[in-house]
Amino acid sequence: MKNQYVGDVGDYGKCSMLRAFSEAGVRVGINWYLTEDDGSNDGKHISYLEKEDMRRYDPVVFDVLKKIVNSGNRSVQAVQDSGMIENALYYDGLLKIQGNPPEKEHFRIHWFNKSMDALEGSNLIFMDPDNGLLDKNDYLAKGADKYIFPNEVKRYYNEGYNVVYYCHKGRRTYTQWDDYKNAMVDRIPDAKPVILTFHKGTQRSYIFLIHSEDFILYRKVIDGIKSRWCNLFSEEYSKKGDVAGASIGQKISFTKSDGTVLTLESRADGQVQMRSSARPNEYVVQPVDLFCRLLGY
Numbered sequence: 001m002k003n004q005y006v007g008d009v010g011d012y013g014k015c016s017m018l019r020a021f022s023e024a025g026v027r028v029g030i031n032w033y034l035t036e037d038d039g040s041n042d043g044k045h046i047s048y049l050e051k052e053d054m055r056r057y058d059p060v061v062f063d064v065l066k067k068i069v070n071s072g073n074r075s076v077q078a079v080q081d082s083g084m085i086e087n088a089l090y091y092d093g094l095l096k097i098q099g100n101p102p103e104k105e106h107f108r109i110h111w112f113n114k115s116m117d118a119l120e121g122s123n124l125i126f127m128d129p130d131n132g133l134l135d136k137n138d139y140l141a142k143g144a145d146k147y148i149f150p151n152e153v154k155r156y157y158n159e160g161y162n163v164v165y166y167c168h169k170g171r172r173t174y175t176q177w178d179d180y181k182n183a184m185v186d187r188i189p190d191a192k193p194v195i196l197t198f199h200k201g202t203q204r205s206y207i208f209l210i211h212s213e214d215f216i217l218y219r220k221v222i223d224g225i226k227s228r229w230c231n232l233f234s235e236e237y238s239k240k241g242d243v244a245g246a247s248i249g250q251k252i253s254f255t256k257s258d259g260t261v262l263t264l265e266s267r268a269d270g271q272v273q274m275r276s277s278a279r280p281n282e283y284v285v286q287p288v289d290l291f292c293r294l295l296g297y
Helices: 009-023 059-071 076-082 101-118 150-158 174-181 183-187 212-232 288-294
Strands: 028-031 089-091 124-127 162-167 192-198 204-210 233-236 247-255 261-267 272-276 279-286
Touching: 009 028, 009 059, 009 192, 009 204, 009 212, 059 076, 089 101, 101 150, 124 150, 150 162, 150 183, 174 183, 183 204, 192 212, 204 212, 212 233
Parallel strands: 028 089, 028 124, 124 162
Antiparallel strands: 162 204, 192 204, 192 233, 247 261, 261 272, 272 279
């Protein structure tokens, strides 16, 4: 993340996504992976702020970002000071790696350890690098400060945090993109992955790695984001497929008076799925409370 990106159309979707979690009672921690501005035109996509039809997706975030851009102070500090992501924790230590190889590695490790202290108490940690995930923990890689490392994602997750990180398809082929978006799914096999992609401006994807006990709540928030933003936020699947629809627990079957067999099963997203022997290729998914009302409870 660079200060020059603040208020860009991608920032609008990102901040709205994180705000949705904070509204649901999830304490968000943000590691900006802040790097120095580079004088390029990146971050120039702010014309959406003049379009009233874009405001309808999230008026609160829209108005805050418009105020920041118009003030001429486009910075992560301005986002933090705005309070639009309620109760959030932030780490804005500048990631600028210099020195000889041992010094570079020491700086990066020390920098990341400081983020652990700053974000303690979060439920969900958002990692916001310029370019996404590096395929290995290479402290000496060219432009390493623009990437997150796999061991950093794993450390957050293994410390009990849910994690979401930014990445983009870029010039990757679809096969390469499929491998890339699954990189941490392979490394953290017990996590439940969700991939949200934002389609306004340059494609931006957010890869969630969620602990099982938090999945139902996070799933509801993610579904709400997709509903609010219509087709501007869509979901991609990892190699695990639709983890929301995965069956958990035992199936329950009973036979109606006409001989039809109904099979019920609980899904990972907390909803109930029902199949009928009369229509074996179809199924109905409903929230538990609605399903109970249908049964007269």
